[in-house]
Amino acid sequence: MASTSRSQDRTEDTSGGEELRVALGQISPVLGDPRRNLTLHLEQIEAARRQQADLIVFPELSLTGYFVRDMVPEVALSPAGPQVGQLIEAAGAGSLVAGLVEEAPGHRFYNAAFFAEGGRIVHVHRKVYLPTYGLFDERRYFAAGTRVEAFETARFGRVGILICEDFWHLSAAALMQAEEVDLLICVANSPARGVDVPKIRTAETYERVAKTYAQLIGATVIVVNRVGFEDGLCFWGGSMVVGPDGHTIAQAPMFDESLTMATFDPAELRRQRLIAPLARDERLLLTIEELNRIKQRRHGQ
Numbered sequence: 691m692a693s694t695s696r697s698q699d700r701t702e703d704t705s706g707g708e709e710l711r712v713a714l715g716q717i718s719p720v721l722g723d724p725r726r727n728l729t730l731h732l733e734q735i736e737a738a739r740r741q742q743a744d745l746i747v748f749p750e751l752s753l754t755g756y757f758v759r760d761m762v763p764e765v766a767l768s769p770a771g772p773q774v775g776q777l778i779e780a781a782g783a784g785s786l787v788a789g790l791v792e793e794a795p796g797h798r799f800y801n802a803a804f805f806a807e808g809g810r811i812v813h814v815h816r817k818v819y820l821p822t823y824g825l826f827d828e829r830r831y832f833a834a835g836t837r838v839e840a841f842e843t844a845r846f847g848r849v850g851i852l853i854c855e856d857f858w859h860l861s862a863a864a865l866m867q868a869e870e871v872d873l874l875i876c877v878a879n880s881p882a883r884g885v886d887v888p889k890i891r892t893a894e895t896y897e898r899v900a901k902t903y904a905q906l907i908g909a910t911v912i913v914v915n916r917v918g919f920e921d922g923l924c925f926w927g928g929s930m931v932v933g934p935d936g937h938t939i940a941q942a943p944m945f946d947e948s949l950t951m952a953t954f955d956p957a958e959l960r961r962q963r964l965i966a967p968l969a970r971d972e973r974l975l976l977t978i979e980e981l982n983r984i985k986q987r988r989h990g991q
Contacts, residue, residue, distance in 0.1 A: 732780050812843060
């Protein structure tokens with residue numbers, strides 16, 4: 691497995707905070723085989739721990755592959771189940787994000803991702819926007835999530851998770867800004883489209899969106915996309931970490947599996963928010979009032 695490392699020695703910033711290291715687990719999951727994917731995750735987690743990663747992030751549906759379709763009930767896992775527990779135990783003192791098909795009470799199935807730290811799951815995000823157009827047919831197999839919310843962590847401040855299509859909706863980004871996130875994580879299964887140009891169009895769009903969100907929200911943005919082939923489609927990888935000033939801190943290679951290490955300084959959040967206090971000046975109540983007005987107009991009230 692190819693590996694790209696951008697590691698640096700851990701240092702203290704001037705505000706007394708500690709630099710944080712994240713490992714981008716850009717993998718090629720095996721479709722419909724959680725057991726083999728579990729082994730792949732454990733290998734990557736071990737490698738990330740050797741490089742002193744504080745957090746390792748895997749792509750969307752990293753434990754199952756993407757085009758699970760009718761296999762959904764067979765590959766579904768509970769976040770409280772032994773497979774996820776094995777991953778959390780392997781992560782040790784580090785934090786972990788991974789994607790799975792979640793079977794919830796009532797036998798509803800969600801495209802979900804969890805954040806674990808300190809030996810327990812802190813948050814589970816269920817994909818809200820299920821693409822059902824073109825190549826995608828998620829609404830046929832998954833229930834849609836109903837929350838876009840942030841959560842508190844011990845080391846990364848306030849964190850939000852979005853899954854692939856969620857990242858493409860301005861409403862999700864606006865909610866993350868209102869939630870005052872310090873770190874926004876997007877896990878994705880984005881296939882290569884628009885390959886007739888020097889840069890893959892989907893890759894170019896993800897990069898542009900990540901940089902825009904980082905600056906508008908005033909947060910560090912992590913995007914982890916898978917690689918490999920499924921159902922005739924090629925996934926491009928190109929996972930990245932973008933600082934709150936919109937500059938790319940680290941980027942994984944295109945198309946190849948890798949464990950890319952990135953170091954970022956939480957003190958940069960303070961500096962950027964002093965320069966551009968956009969979240970501070972956001973008029974949330976005005977936004978709510980205007981959305982209610984638009985809702986009434988659309989529904990003829």
